[in-house]
Amino acid sequence: MPFDIQKIRNDFPILSRKVNGCPLVYLDNAATSQKPQQVIDCIVDYYSNYNANIHRGVHTLSQEATNAYEAARKKIQKHFNAKEAFEIIFTAGTTHGINLVANGFSEILKKGDEIIVSAMEHHSNIVPWQMLCEKTGAILKVIPMNEEGVLVFSEYEKLLSQKTKLVFVNHISNALGTINPIEKIIEKAHEVGAAVLIDGAQSCSHIKPDLQKLDVDFYVTSAHKMCGPTGVGILYIKEEWGNKLPPYQGGGEMIAEVTFEKTTYAGLPHKFEAGTPNICGGIAFGAAIDYLNSIGFEDIEEHENELLKYATEKLLEIEGLKIYGTGPNKTSVVSFNIEGIHPYDIGTIVDKLGIAVRTGHHCAQPIMDFYKIPGTVRASFAFYNTLEEVDALVNAVKKAKMMLE
Amino acid sequence: MTIEAIQEELIDEFSMFENWMQRYEYMIELGKSLPLIEEKLKTDDKLIKGCQSKVWLNSEMKDGKIIFTADSDAIITKGIIAVLVRVFSDQKPQAILDANTDFIDEIGLKEHLSPTRANGLVSMIKQMKMYALAYQTQLKN
Ligand SMILES: Cc1ncc(COP(=O)(O)O)c(C=O)c1O
Numbered sequence: 044m045p046f047d048i049q050k051i052r053n054d055f056p057i058l059s060r061k062v063n064g065c066p067l068v069y070l071d072n073a074a075t076s077q078k079p080q081q082v083i084d085c086i087v088d089y090y091s092n093y094n095a096n097i098h099r100g101v102h103t104l105s106q107e108a109t110n111a112y113e114a115a116r117k118k119i120q121k122h123f124n125a126k127e128a129f130e131i132i133f134t135a136g137t138t139h140g141i142n143l144v145a146n147g148f149s150e151i152l153k154k155g156d157e158i159i160v161s162a163m164e165h166h167s168n169i170v171p172w173q174m175l176c177e178k179t180g181a182i183l184k185v186i187p188m189n190e191e192g193v194l195v196f197s198e199y200e201k202l203l204s205q206k207t208k209l210v211f212v213n214h215i216s217n218a219l220g221t222i223n224p225i226e227k228i229i230e231k232a233h234e235v236g237a238a239v240l241i242d243g244a245q246s247c248s249h250i251k252p253d254l255q256k257l258d259v260d261f262y263v264t265s266a267h268k269m270c271g272p273t274g275v276g277i278l279y280i281k282e283e284w285g286n287k288l289p290p291y292q293g294g295g296e297m298i299a300e301v302t303f304e305k306t307t308y309a310g311l312p313h314k315f316e317a318g319t320p321n322i323c324g325g326i327a328f329g330a331a332i333d334y335l336n337s338i339g340f341e342d343i344e345e346h347e348n349e350l351l352k353y354a355t356e357k358l359l360e361i362e363g364l365k366i367y368g369t370g371p372n373k374t375s376v377v378s379f380n381i382e383g384i385h386p387y388d389i390g391t392i393v394d395k396l397g398i399a400v401r402t403g404h405h406c407a408q409p410i411m412d413f414y415k416i417p418g419t420v421r422a423s424f425a426f427y428n429t430l431e432e433v434d435a436l437v438n439a440v441k442k443a444k445m446m447l448e
Numbered sequence: 449m450t451i452e453a454i455q456e457e458l459i460d461e462f463s464m465f466e467n468w469m470q471r472y473e474y475m476i477e478l479g480k481s482l483p484l485i486e487e488k489l490k491t492d493d494k495l496i497k498g499c500q501s502k503v504w505l506n507s508e509m510k511d512g513k514i515i516f517t518a519d520s521d522a523i524i525t526k527g528i529i530a531v532l533v534r535v536f537s538d539q540k541p542q543a544i545l546d547a548n549t550d551f552i553d554e555i556g557l558k559e560h561l562s563p564t565r566a567n568g569l570v571s572m573i574k575q576m577k578m579y580a581l582a583y584q585t586q587l588k589n
Pocket residue numbers: 073074135136137138139164165167168213215216217242244245265
């Protein structure tokens with residue numbers, strides 16, 4: 044099927060609304076994606092027709108809801124090519140998944156053990172580990188990056204040793220768009236016996252990771268970045284780690300048997316899924332994955348690369364504009380500043396022109412400190428964006444520059 | 449001039465503009481006349497929290513009135529703080545405490561009042577009122 048951008052845009056009701064009297068140009072996809080009608084319909088269908096609690100009732104509705112929820116788990120397993128469906132843990136999102144793993148490691152790490160993070164992480168993939176270090180006495184090491192916003196691999200190799208227990212890096216940086224060489228990162232970590240967690244919050248809307256091929260130990264992502272609803276995501280946990288890590292939260296769903304003397308925990312995945320989950324969210328996450336696959340990741344990548352190339356060229360024509368994140372492997376994110384102008388000022392003016400971009404530190408303050416800037420303006424494109432929207436952005440930025448200089 | 453009179457004056461000035469662009473341009477102009485905080489006073493304790501850009505605000509008491517000086521590294525923010533300084537500076541603490549801030553809506557800056565807006569207009573007003581309250585308490589003691 045050819046890539047029909049207009050047909051795709053028609054799937055997203057929000058794209059036809061106006062903002063400040065101008066047609067909405069939504070370029071904040073790295074913060075969250077918009078939702079197609081197919082996903083919205085799935086949510087409405089769930090609450091209209093088979094809303095019930097799962098895994099506990101014998102009644103028909105509960106069976107239907109349970110089946111749909113577990114079918115979504117299988118769909119996600121297949122999409123990411125995990126070996127087993129029970130290695131897919133439903134979470135509230137990336138942040139939740141990272142905290143779950145960090146909590147588990149608090150019983151594994153000892154004083155003096157080392158864990159490795161990269162210089163280009165979202166705060167979600169920094170703070171839980173700092174808390175873990177405080178609790179255990181483990182030491183946090185940082186893989187540096189260069190001016191292009193690319194990790195320095197040789198420095199990573201130097202950090203690895205027998206003391207290294209865990210490495211956690213994002214697949215794609217939300218602030219720069221850099222795609223990290225996670226295959227090599229995982230391979231090198233495994234050579235010293237360290238486990239690896241990959242933060243896939245930014246990647247799964249652009250590419251389709253093959254978890255078995257990657258041989259990764261933990262992979263986390265959020266549905267809301269992939270055309271799904273907020274408040275749901277997954278933690279992929281390799282079976283052996285799933286058995287090794289202690290549960291995160293206690294409650295219903297996660298137990299095998301409870302007496303006041305002793306409680307035994309349920310097996311995977313329920314061990315990590317205490318309480319009533321986001322049932323509708325899980326099912327709609329499945330619908331979002333179906334939707335993305337119906338477009339096709341090859342086409343998504345091709346179209347987004349075209350947007351990235353065009354936006355980069357056009358923006359660089361503006362005098363004084365500097366792009367942060369200029370490595371050879373990146374996704375459709377353009378983070379930039381104009382010399383002498385605060386990113387916040389640009390964001391305010393382009394919003395007035397109907398264009399949604401993000402300004403600020405993008406929850407990645409260490410990156411801003413590295414470049415010694417207060418923040419950037421970030422335009423992040425999705426497959427439903429058009430070249431005309433890139434033009435609208437460029438024109439708006441030019442207008443802002445004129446007003447602000 | 450009283451706070452109300454200055455507010456009226458601002459409403460008048462802003463009513464001349466037909467669209468947001470002109471209003472923003474004017475606000476940026478006003479930012480250029482902001483009484484600047486001294487460089488040496490630009491310390492972290494003078495920063496207003498809740499802004500994406502940096503905003504420093506200082507206050508002094510002179511002849512029973514509060515004098516505000518400020519600065520920001522973003523020029524729209526600087527314009528906003530300039531509007532506030534023009535309204536609230538050189539006023540008695542009680543007058544600042546009693547003042548309402550509906551004029552912000554009337555000069556077309558309503559969107560900046562949203563607490564989710566990271567420019568901290570709300571925080572700026574709060575900080576000015578806090579200073580006023582502190583001086584007011586001092587006066588009474
Ligand atoms: C790289 C990265 N990691 C983690 C997160 C946190 O995701 P969530 O807020 O969905 O938990 C984000 C979201 O912006 C992100 O971009």
